[in-house]
Amino acid sequence: MSAEIPTQFTGHAAMEPQDEHKFDLKEHAYTPRKFDDDDIIIKIECCGICGTDIHVITCGWEKHDRFPAIVGHEIVGRVVKAGPRSGHKVGDRVGYGAECGSCRECSNCTQGLENYCLKGNRGTYQGKTNDAVQPFTQGGYADYYQASGHFAVPIPDELESATAAPMLCAGVTVYSPLKRWGAGPGKKVGVVGIGGLGHLGVQFSAALGADTYAISHSDSKKDDVAKLGAVGFIASADQDAALAQHRNTFDILLVTTYQEDLPLVEFYLPLLRIGGNIVIVGLPNSGLPKVPARPLFGKSLSGSLIGSPAEMRDMLKLAVDKGVTTWVETRPMKDANQALDDFAAGKARYRYVLVNED
Ligand SMILES: [Zn+2]
Ligand SMILES: [Zn+2]
CATH class of the missing domain: 3.40.50.720 (NAD(P)-binding Rossmann-like Domain)
Structure with a gap:
């Protein structure tokens, strides 16, 4: 727990638009944006592969130039640093889905509908930050992740990290x-x-x-x-x-x-x-x-678009109560390219989850 947090986080990044038949992510280190009082940093245990990851790194929905791009928004990990206003403490096991920020003030946010923020929600990856060093967020195919604690949900003890992660998106x-x-x-x-x-x-x-x-x-x-x-x-x-x-x-x-x-x-x-x-x-x-x-x-x-942090908590409780579980196949994080190739080929039954092996 007391292991030092690196000043740079390292992930598997698309350095340029990808070919969906042959992914070529490369190891890439980046400096996270400035740490705020309501932020946490988690050491990532695992991250699910979502169809959106593929659309974004192949530019399937739109052409964009936000590369290098580390994707992944079904993230579970342990809190290693917790800001005083984050609502979490070091050692907690938490997860992020597809959203890591919103204005928190508009009429949708204040009703607990942060996923429908009128100013636009901030994506867990590719989301705009106001930081010069890291102008957009980087995702969960990585060793660490930093974001607002408000959007991290506690993972109930009854659920395994690898089966809980895909539930978050x-x-x-x-x-x-x-x-x-x-x-x-x-x-x-x-x-x-x-x-x-x-x-x-x-x-x-x-x-x-x-x-x-x-x-x-x-x-x-x-x-x-x-x-x-x-x-x-x-x-x-x-x-x-x-x-x-x-x-x-x-x-x-x-x-x-x-x-x-x-x-x-x-x-x-x-x-x-x-x-x-x-x-x-x-x-x-x-x-x-x-x-x-x-x-x-x-x-x-x-x-319908994803769900709010409150809905994520309710969903995880229902999963515990009724035994809902994701059918997953885990792959080592370092084999992300092979897992993406297999996902794009439609081989997943029904979700791949990338696992950090230490
Ligand atoms: Zn997703
Ligand atoms: Zn809002």
């Missing part, structure tokens, strides 16, 4: 809309896409008490979804069969895929009952398809 991204739109007993929920997000979506929906269906293109995940707590499996490849059985019955459809040309009008909206809601949490590069008004009559189409 993937988990809360699905938990927040399920909770907000009332997933619970008597409700029928469909989780579209069974991957890093979706396999947690099925579990959290079932943990909240809803009748939960997995909706997937591929039959190959049918056995998995039963183990995750789904009461049924719907093959989206056969829309006619699915509509014959489930038309006008779903209260919530949670779309976790990045699919282009999502069949909203012909398939997903007809699956909703009146009063039902389809929530989009994936971000297709091309945006959503144009939807005419008529299929939306009596129904809602909405979106």
